[in-house]
Amino acid sequence: MKKMIVLPKGNFDFTTDKIASDKSISHRCAIFSLLSDKPSIIENYLGAEDTMCTLNIVELLGANIEKSDNKITITPPLNIKEPPVILDCGNSGTAIRLLMGYLCSCKGFFVLHGDQYLCSRPMRRVADPLRSIGAHIDGRSDGNYAPLAIRGEKVKAFHYESKIASAQVKSALILAGLQADGISTFVEPELSRDHSERMLRGMGATIVSEGLHISIHPQKAPFSPLHITVPNDPSSGFFFAVAAAICPGSRVVLKNMLLNKTRIEAYKVLARMGAHVEFVETHNVYESVGDIVIQAGELHGVCVEENISWLIDELPALSIAFAYAKGKSIVKNAEELRVKESDRISSVVKNLRLCGIVVDEFKDGYEVMGGIMQRTTINSFGDHRIAMSFAIAGLRSGMEIEDTECINTSFPNFRELLSQIGTIQ
Ligand code: S3P
Numbered sequence: 001m002k003k004m005i006v007l008p009k010g011n012f013d014f015t016t017d018k019i020a021s022d023k024s025i026s027h028r029c030a031i032f033s034l035l036s037d038k039p040s041i042i043e044n045y046l047g048a049e050d051t052m053c054t055l056n057i058v059e060l061l062g063a064n065i066e067k068s069d070n071k072i073t074i075t076p077p078l079n080i081k082e083p084p085v086i087l088d089c090g091n092s093g094t095a096i097r098l099l100m101g102y103l104c105s106c107k108g109f110f111v112l113h114g115d116q117y118l119c120s121r122p123m124r125r126v127a128d129p130l131r132s133i134g135a136h137i138d139g140r141s142d143g144n145y146a147p148l149a150i151r152g153e154k155v156k157a158f159h160y161e162s163k164i165a166s167a168q169v170k171s172a173l174i175l176a177g178l179q180a181d182g183i184s185t186f187v188e189p190e191l192s193r194d195h196s197e198r199m200l201r202g203m204g205a206t207i208v209s210e211g212l213h214i215s216i217h218p219q220k221a222p223f224s225p226l227h228i229t230v231p232n233d234p235s236s237g238f239f240f241a242v243a244a245a246i247c248p249g250s251r252v253v254l255k256n257m258l259l260n261k262t263r264i265e266a267y268k269v270l271a272r273m274g275a276h277v278e279f280v281e282t283h284n285v286y287e288s289v290g291d292i293v294i295q296a297g298e299l300h301g302v303c304v305e306e307n308i309s310w311l312i313d314e315l316p317a318l319s320i321a322f323a324y325a326k327g328k329s330i331v332k333n334a335e336e337l338r339v340k341e342s343d344r345i346s347s348v349v350k351n352l353r354l355c356g357i358v359v360d361e362f363k364d365g366y367e368v369m370g371g372i373m374q375r376t377t378i379n380s381f382g383d384h385r386i387a388m389s390f391a392i393a394g395l396r397s398g399m400e401i402e403d404t405e406c407i408n409t410s411f412p413n414f415r416e417l418l419s420q421i422g423t424i425q
Pocket of ligand 1: 023024025093094165166167168169171192193309312313336
């Protein structure tokens with residue numbers, strides 16, 4: 001498996017508008033374009049393995065896809081086609097869960113599949129509420145694991161109170177609610193990323209959010225198409241934010257970033273730790289977009305226990321900043337980390353320990369004593385965010401990361417950008 005060695009190259013002042021396009025928004029663009037009867041035009045769609053899988057699925061469902069330069073035109077079919085093959089979601093929880101919500105009420109038979117990691121992630125959180133409104137979904141382990149077989153059925157309106165703050169669960173249920181036989185309501189315990197509500201409203205859906213309550217009105221007429229330039233992904237950009245924060249005398253400017261408040265919380269934690277962070281909004285299309293400037297500062301430990309769903313994807317990278325901070329940092333209420341692309345509590349704890357950092361593991365988080373990371377060989381556990389987080393640590397300490405192909409699932413040009421501020425072998 002492909003190994004990456006990252007070595008320090010001194011401090012840096014790095015400006016880029018080449019951070020990978022937003023993954024959450026790209027998946028949604030592909031899937032939501034099926035709701036319209038007109039072509040959607042998507043610029044800056046993420047060309048990573050996961051989002052290309054989703055685009056391929058949309059094509060198998062009957063859409064016509066044309067690509068030119070940085071633009072994709074998705075012309076939806078009149079009616080969803082029953083595909084003759086399985087639908088491969090790759091490594092993507094977002095794709096498989098949103099597609100469950102959409103396909104469960106489409107006429108036909110569909111099999112959703114994924115890689116070995118996706119096939120061991122829980123699907124019951126979406127399948128159970130969908131089954132309770134009439135969806136026919138089956139899978140391994142009593143319907144909890146992919147491959148999942150779906151036979152489309154008319155679904156009933158629902159009132160569902162989710163115990164987890166998950167945008168994937170919320171989005172799946174919103175997609176089902178749009179096809180239901182009456183007005184549905186969904187309640188989440190804490191606001192999770194809200195791209196689905198924003199984009200679908202922009203397409204003409206009636207989705208009313210009042211605090212954590214969302215009502216979803218079924219839509220008979222087709223939706224307006226999407227016309228969007230996908231902003232750059234703050235979760236991918238965050239690796240470079242941590243790079244600036246841990247390398248004294250360094251600065252990074254990230255251009256054209258998505259600034260949705262449910263996505264930039266980790267940058268705010270970095271600021272609380274002592275880094276200098278500035279957000280500059282430049283425009284707003286469905287979402288706030290702008291630049292983020294991050295400058296090194298003296299880092300000290302923090303406690304992270306609130307708004308966890310707003311920084312869940314950034315916790316592995318944030319842990320590298322914890323390792324370089326003065327004092328103790330604590331993560332609590334983050335049990336969801338255990339069911340991501342890897343068990344990220346275990347992956348972070350094991351790897352930090354290999355680097356000589358003192359870490360305590362809890363069921364719902366971990367505690368890191370700041371120190372100096374040592375160069376060693378770490379395992380990515382097939383998880384793109386673990387691989388990239390420890391590659392960033394290499395800018396300070398040198399690091400060897402095994403099994404780095406997974407980086408292509410979300411950030412194909414990560415290595416190229418990293419090579420501008422560090423030495424890569
Ligand atoms: C995502 C939601 C989050 C996040 C994932 C992308 C999305 O997952 O971790 O990377 O696009 O909706 P959960 O909704 O399961 O928390």
